[in-house]
Amino acid sequence: MLRPWITGVRNVSSADPGGAAFVHLPDAVTKVVLRVSADGHRDVLAVGPRVRASYHEGKAHLSCLELRLAPGTALPLLGVPAAELVGRAVPLDRLPGGTARRLARKLRHLEPGEVVPYLAEALPGTLPAAADHGRTALVRAGADALSVRAGRAPAQVRDVARELAVSERQLRNLFAEGVGVSPKHYARIDRVRTVVTRAATASWSELAVATGYYDQSHMTSDFRSLMGVPPRSYVTGRLPSTTPCRAAAGG
Structure with missing residues (x-):
């Protein structure tokens, strides 16, 4: 079970450079994002809350699996208060939390369809002891x-x-x-x-x-x-x- 740590999972993709603008809506949620570029390069990012919308050009063949963290989860999972991530996208393995670094190492090698089953098994035994x-x-x-x-x-x-x-x-x-x-x-x-x-x-x-x-x-x-x-x-x-x-x- 992903709850109560992750409240939503979404696939986002862009394959139309120079086409219609896409919008990052304001969002009071911290996310963990597995991003795969056209050449297969993978990043695992912690993406903090976004206080205002931004509008961007299309980017070719970029796909992301977005894991929306529940309120109160950033500190035990990522090792930092959510306020430190506002407006930022930080490589997950650069954050101080041991759980964050372990997730970064594991998620980088998973296919998007493997992420949710892995987390459903891994998270319940990881966070309760650390969380207030x-x-x-x-x-x-x-x-x-x-x-x-x-x-x-x-x-x-x-x-x-x-x-x-x-x-x-x-x-x-x-x-x-x-x-x-x-x-x-x-x-x-x-x-x-x-x-x-x-x-x-x-x-x-x-x-x-x-x-x-x-x-x-x-x-x-x-x-x-x-x-x-x-x-x-x-x-x-x-x-x-x-x-x-x-x-x-x-x-």
Whole structure:
């Protein structure tokens, strides 16, 4: 079982250099990424949270297997707080965690289809002794409460802190270690990502209400801040200029 360490697995590929832009959405998640280039070269990276969107040119025949880490997992798995990885893509074997280095050595030699079965067997016996379960449980409960869910708008940071019986400062410290961004910015990223995914199925005013914004103007302002363009421009393909893609992976 991958849970509670990995919350999602995704294959990402690009084979159209110079074609349509691809987007790295803001993402309050740390990932482990197995990246395979056209010549077969493999990298295993720790990719930290991304606080704003970026837009990139196509890159030929690059494929990535993306493992999304659960909140609170970065420190026991990678050996560093998530805050140290924000906006970075770091070779996994350069991180201080012994588990990270062992994973890097193993994953580099696995085919993408072999990664999940290997982790399902390896992770349960690796992390429990290293993890602070109390802190991890608080981070995960906070992240869930601040996220948009079907039929439920995200809670306010002050209400989440009160519900978890911690101060807002303690909650910020927990999020810095376990998520990498503040609770407020985590909630902003989650709302904007929800707007992106639901834009084709709901009106702007409905989206604003469903995602916990004061009104449509507030949603537009937040979206522009994180995505670089307002929602209508994004969904109609009027995007910012692209830049070359460096070491980051996934979107």
